[in-house]
Amino acid sequence: MKDNWKGIEEALTSTCREVLGRNKHHHKKWISMETLDKTQEGKDKNTSINNDRKRTEKIKAHAEYTKANKRVKKRIRADKQKQLGELATTAEKASREGNTRQLYDTTKKLAGKYGKLGQSVKETKGKSATEIDEQKNR
Template sequence: MTREGTTMESKCKWIKEAITSTCHEVLGHNKHHYKERITVDALDNIQEKRNKEAAINTSQTKAETPKEQVGYTEGHKKAKRSIRTKKINMWKI
């Protein structure tokens, strides 16, 4: 114990909490850390791809599955293409 009656761990904990709260006040808290090259349109394409993947998983018959897979592959290609073009354009600047 130190002279004031507090332990070193409690002091470190207090300092860490003070720094963390100050950083959150100044910078704000980011829940998700997205890459800058991924735009909102690309995120929409990714979500569309996920929805199509869910449709494949919930298809009732084997006849429906190939139809859903075609839509999924198109959505997958679209999402990849949009991210790739944004990445290329970002590096050209």
């Protein structure tokens, strides 16, 4: 029974791989291809941590992985800063030209998706005041 199920499972998975392929992960547009290559190197180093048998090899591989991870984070921050700078120059250009539609769109992109949530006002006992009147009286 188990052998039969293994055969069926193998046939299904191999057929699905051939027909469908792998599901591609869509990255953010502002991340450069060099950064994506560096992330792949980091993933490879992470798998080497799991594949190493000896403790000293694992420690050495983990140190390499942390260095690679720091480099990736640094590159991602630089890419994001570059993209934000480009958006800011686009907004300035649209403002100078009087193109309000483009200015609105770029400021909306710069502002982001979510706004800052308001802080809750707490009473002296530590319980948060939920009603607006309670917050005003506080």
